[in-house]
Amino acid sequence: MADLTSNFIGIKSPNPFWLASAPPTDKQYNVERAFEAGWGGVVWKTLGAEGPPIVNVSGPRYGAIWGADRRLLGLNNIELITDRPLEVNLREIKEVKRKWRDRALVISLMVPCEEDYWKAILKAIEDTEADGVELNFGCPHGMAERGMGSAVGQVPEYIEMVTRWVKQYSRMPCIVKLTPNVTSILPPAMAANRGGADAVSLINTIKSITNVDLDNFSPFPMIDGKGSHGGYCGPAVKPIALNMVGEIARHEETRGLPISGIGGVTTWRDAAEFLAMGAGNVQVCTAAMTYGFKVVQEMITGLSQYLDEKQMRLDQLVGRAVPNFVEWQHLNLNYVTKAQINQEECIKCGRCYAACEDTSHQAIAMSPERVFSVKDEDCVACNLCVNVCPVENCITMVPMAKGALDPRTGRPVGDFADWTTHPNNPMAVQAAE
Amino acid sequence: MPNSPLTPGIVPARLSAEALARNFADHEPPFDLHEARVAADRCYFCHDAPCMAACPTTIDIPLFIRQIATGTPEAAAKTIWSQNILGGICARVCPTETLCEEACVREAAEGKPVEIGRLQRFATDTAMAKEVHPFSRSPSTGKRVAVVGAGPAGLACAHRLAMKGHEVTVFERRPKAGGLNEYGIASYKATGGFAAHEVDWLLSIGGITLRTGVELGRDITLDALRGEYDAVFLGLGLQGVNALRAEGEEKEGVRNAVDFIAELRQAPDLGALPVGRDVVVIGGGMTAVDAAVQSKLLGAENVTIVYRRGQDRMSASTHEQDHAVQAGVRIIHNAAPLRVLGNGRVEAVEFAYTEDGPGGLTLLPETFRLKADQVFKAIGQTLTGAPDGIRPEGGKIALTPAKVWAGGDCRAGGEDLTVTAVAEGRDAAEAIHAHLTAA
Ligand SMILES: Cc1cc2nc3c(=O)[nH]c(=O)nc-3n(C[C@H](O)[C@H](O)[C@H](O)COP(=O)(O)OP(=O)(O)OC[C@H]3O[C@@H](n4cnc5c(N)ncnc54)[C@H](O)[C@@H]3O)c2cc1C
């Protein structure tokens, strides 16, 4: 068994799997059961300022997107931050931390954008012995209307300012949780960095409407005939999150800033991908909400087996894919592959043909006996056929050796050359001169 | 003129070598990767899963299926083995239709359970192909335990004890270890010498000395074992066979089904194994089904199972019964054997119809005869040769003297299944370990 012990910005946990701030971490009962099930840490459900607690709707909070067999692929919610009194949360946090010394316990915070509020809340949580704080600049619904959550996360200056306050009034490690509801994730990440954040975590949920009730003409979840947008999470958001994590990990100004990866982590593989893209650990919400706390056990055994097979330590996986995450202009334009159909595996459904013939490059031939084969002279190697084929590994992309003649272009496969040096690129010609 | 299904008498080579090879091939071929993925995808990862509760060894089924789904069948196998070290054979022989798969929520929802048994086989086969033993031993405790019987119960017990750091000696009266995995289970369920391979793999944990050809009661005594070892586990199985109590059962051609099956399992060449043209099997359990089906597969023309009660009382599951019928076996219910007819060797069996009422089974006046040149008795096995100092209750071991534990078929309680034997062997090992490490 590989050693999964994790040290994220000085916060130690037996594994890199934390529960994200959300209903699973809403109270002592949940958190203790999560720890019993094996979770390495939690970020406690976001606490607000002292005063009358938040009020949630008492109708449906969730919308969902399902795949085949009713597999939950995307979840959308209109829940707010904790609706339990501050002192109850603080008492429970303290008790949990006392009982579970080896687990990470980070407190998520969201208070109005004023120095005194932040000063007060940091003071209030001081003696909980929690391992750190996470600033929730992410919630895209409800709280944003009140000038908090993503309303802060969308303004880099605010992020920087609040982060500074937090670093000024608290000695705790500070994680800034970013909202994906921005045109670029870099300015908010840079702002957090400038403000002195020890790490960023991302993504929080994405503004969304999952579906519209076509009898009542209201977005869903529908509360008494009306709906509002919610925050989207679950497997569906993973691609968006991975990109944002990678962008921060590779950018020269934010490179090295620790990242807690969040968004659609459901299996060990998702987690490993986040780690490879630069996350130092991962946080999970929807997978736990779909399958229960026990789902972490598969993540633990799977990641451990993977690391063993690769003979790699956990820290050696972190960021391993970042150097290979480049901009388009740096991709090798002389790299040529061709789709190849394994006739033994092919079940002759014709989906590859329909996809290629109707919508791509007319590079698959279909014989009267339903034999499907790739026409190398037309195949541009887009791999659409691979993605629509129902049989895994039936169609593979086979790279052509250097020097071999590409029947599509009639040219031999050449050495590495990207867009920056391509003759069709006017900028390239300039650069060469 | 070579033999055929129509050749009278008990003769070998009724079918060609190719036909025999086909008949005795894996009856449920293993999943390939794609099939396993699709099957695993159907599991809902239920909370406090009913399938798990229905498994006598309580394998964490949702977890291992999820591990398959996420591409780590090796981790899945470890999940299986940590509860059931003989998960490989169990995946092949468990009557899943009455255990985990019967309890699967998708059985209730759609009448199509998740194929747990085949997924278990996929995981264990994949991991076993790596030829590395998944567990290592704890530091030696210096304690020594004797295990009598190398069947599933004894092997599971020995493995768990070895894992805990004890030194184990297994005494087995047969020339090979494995118990009924090696000598009983239908051959098309465990092809390719799997049972023997699994034993080798299990023993590779170390700390287990296997002594075959040693019989408790003949070569060693329980008292001596109790004196020499810190604890003793009895996994004797059931070595006796119930008599028909029908007139003429001593005639030539009448045989215990388990002996026929053991011979079949050990036959180097199935073509050399003789079988009758008209075979009658008496009984209603797995042994009856296996003897009947395998007779048919060897080329017998007519094979009939006769069971004295109704179909619902048969201990062979409906799945097993269907399997027999599909193989061409005829099943007659509610008929009991009266006498075996024939001049020195069996020619027919006479049965009376029965009625199973509240007062018990009664024979009706109406009778019929079945032509037979071979008759297999499969009406249950019994405990024989219980060691000195142990008095069986209801035909099984219930109480054991100090330092002695028992499990598997020989022990009272639980169904007589491979998986139950594994569970009892494992649990006995835990009890022995607790005993040995207490104080
Ligand atoms: C024909 C047949 C088919 C079956 N099919 C299935 C099936 O498909 N699925 C299923 O789950 N179950 C099946 N069973 C039942 C299953 O095989 C048993 O429940 C299981 O093997 C019991 O394990 P055990 O370890 O208790 O006994 P056994 O497997 O009987 O092992 C006992 C071992 O102890 C040895 N032994 C006995 N006495 C002594 C002694 N005095 N000294 C030394 N060694 C001794 C024996 O030689 C044997 O190796 C079948 C049984 C039979 C007979």
Ligand SMILES: Cc1cc2nc3c(=O)[nH]c(=O)nc-3n(C[C@H](O)[C@H](O)[C@H](O)COP(=O)(O)O)c2cc1C
């Ligand atoms: C019902 C619900 C409530 C949430 N509440 C919070 C919250 O209070 N604070 C917060 O920072 N994030 C909150 N989130 C966002 C999650 O912490 C997480 O960032 C997001 O769900 C993406 O991860 P996932 O795809 O694993 O679910 C919530 C998510 C859900 C589904």
Ligand code: SF4
């Ligand atoms: S999940 Fe629980 S709280 Fe939510 S609607 Fe269902 S029963 Fe009610």
Ligand code: SF4
């Ligand atoms: S999509 Fe795949 S399986 Fe279907 S015809 Fe094409 S290659 Fe064959």
Ligand code: SF4
């Ligand atoms: S009951 Fe069926 S669906 Fe549920 S966990 Fe077990 S195998 Fe999976």
